[in-house]
Amino acid sequence: MTIFSKIIRGEIPSYKIAENEHFYAFLDxxxxxKGHTLVIPKVETDKFFDVSDELMAEYLLFAKPIARAIEAVIPCNRVGVSVVGLEVPHAHxxxxxxxxxxxxxxxxxxxxxxxxEFETIQQAIIARL
Structure with missing residues (x-):
């Protein structure tokens, strides 16, 4: 079980931004x-492109309003998206x-x-969702 699965289960605390049946987002x-957020599938999948086809489109649709909320709250030119996946063997x-x-x-x-500071950022992003 990865650290991300433990976060999803509530075994490790996190600064949760959003959650639905399939995904969980929280501050890194x-x-x-400031505002750097991780978005993860609840199904433990090692590599990003091993996420099922059914969930891949939902993944981006789940992340989109979160990115817009971050951009509204944190002064920036835009919200960048990165998928590296070497730190934790759980797609993120x-x-x-x-x-x-x-x-x-x-x-x-x-x-x-x-x-x-984390709590202030968390609440500001959540308020914009």
Whole structure:
């Protein structure tokens, strides 16, 4: 079982942004930018393109309003999308507020935010959904 499955089950706390029958979105606790959100399928699938055809379109449709809410709350040029999948063997999409392509460089130092900062960002994004 991956750490993401434990988050979905509530065994590990998260700053949940949205959830439905098939997907779960939450703030990345090691963000590249404020508002950096992970979107994951509830079915544990290692590789992004191994997600079933039935769920793939739903995946993007689930992520779309979240990306729009992030963009409305976090000052940025747009929300970038990245699928890397090397850190955790559970398909996941990164939604990252960006102003330049370098803002999606995963070798950059991650932000260190307080629980209060995470909660403020979480509530602001949720309020825009």
């Amino acid at each position: 606790i090691f963000p590249l930018a 999409m990164h939604l990252i507020p960006i102003n330049s392509v370098d803002d999606m460089n995963f070798s950059r130092s991650k932000l260190k935010l307080s629980p209060e």
